[in-house]
Amino acid sequence: xxxxxxxxxxxxxxxxxxxxxxxxxxxxxxxxxxxxxxxxxxxxxxxxxxxxxxxxxxxxxxxxxxxxxxxxxxxxxxxxxxxxxxxxxxxxxxxxxxxxxxxxxxxxxxxxxxxxxxxxxxxxxxxxxxxxxxxxxxxxxxxxxxxxxxxxxxxxxxxxxxxxxxxxxxxxxxxxxxxxxxxxxxxxxxxxxxxxxxxxxxxxxxxxxxx
Numbered sequence: 487x488x489x490x491x492x493x494x495x496x497x498x499x500x501x502x503x504x505x506x507x508x509x510x511x512x513x514x515x516x517x518x519x520x521x522x523x524x525x526x527x528x529x530x531x532x533x534x535x536x537x538x539x540x541x542x543x544x545x546x547x548x549x550x551x552x553x554x555x556x557x558x559x560x561x562x563x564x565x566x567x568x569x570x571x572x573x574x575x576x577x578x579x580x581x582x583x584x585x586x587x588x589x590x591x592x593x594x595x596x597x598x599x600x601x602x603x604x605x606x607x608x609x610x611x612x613x614x615x616x617x618x619x620x621x622x623x624x625x626x627x628x629x630x631x632x633x634x635x636x637x638x639x640x641x642x643x644x645x646x647x648x649x650x651x652x653x654x655x656x657x658x659x660x661x662x663x664x665x666x667x668x669x670x671x672x673x674x675x676x677x678x679x680x681x682x683x684x685x686x687x688x689x690x691x692x693x694x695x696x697x
Contacts, residue, residue: 493598494575495609496568498620503553514546521554533559575612582615586633593636596675597628604687624662625690626683635670638679639663640686649678 511517516524521540529536533555540551583591594617601619602608609620616629627639639654642665647653656664667679 492572492576493602493610494572495611495620496571497575497611497613500568500571506550506553510550514544514550518554518557522557525554525558578612578614579617582612582617582630587630590630590634590636593669593672593675594628594630596672597636597638597669600675600680600683601626601628604684608687621687621690623690625686627663631668635668637666637668638683639666640682641690642682642686643689651682 507518510521514521525536525540529539536555536558537548537551540546540554541548546554579594583594598610598617601610604619605621607621610617610628611620612618616627618624619626619628623641625641629637629639631637640651641662642651644657645651645665647665650667651665652667654661654664654666656662665682667682669675669679
């Protein structure tokens with residue numbers, strides 16, 4: 487488990503990549519270190535060329551080729567190391583609310599606090615452009631869409647819009663986030679926002695058992 491004290495949780499994708507690293511030799515005949523040595527010695531010079539070489543010459547899948555190629559460039563450590571990810575997560579949020587979007591930070595802070603208050607099993611796992619909130623799966627996301635607005639997205643399935651709730655078209659596209667409420671001030675984080683956040687949180691309670 488990560489030792490860093492943070493408001494954030496480790497993204498589920500980190501565990502996925504850790505598992506990939508652990509089983510790489512069994513699946514491909516080489517460990518990650520052995521692949522890195524091979525590519526450095528015999529592969530092309532650029533990251534893009536290395537990805538294609540790993541796929542075409544060695545039959546690796548797109549994700550594996552991408553991960554191996556970027557490691558040689560000193561990138562991608564946050565994808566399988568919880569400590570590195572959490573440090574990166576803090577920077578993702580800092581960058582998201584820097585410059586022209588700095589005024590949105592108080593709104594973000596309040597939404598994050600509200601999201602985490604839904605239950606002890608909630609974790610926020612920042613990406614570069616948004617902060618998803620997880621229970622079993624993503625049930626909501628906080629995204630600074632413009633310089634003056636954050637969109638709070640919800641996973642609400644086929645529910646018809648009402649009040650301030652806007653249909654994103656996500657359900658038809660089989661996206662996780664299906665609805666959103668635009669928020670431009672802390673004062674707009676009201677009972678209606680809490681209601682839909684709670685509905686999305688409650689709706690994710692049984693998803694793990696279904697899949």
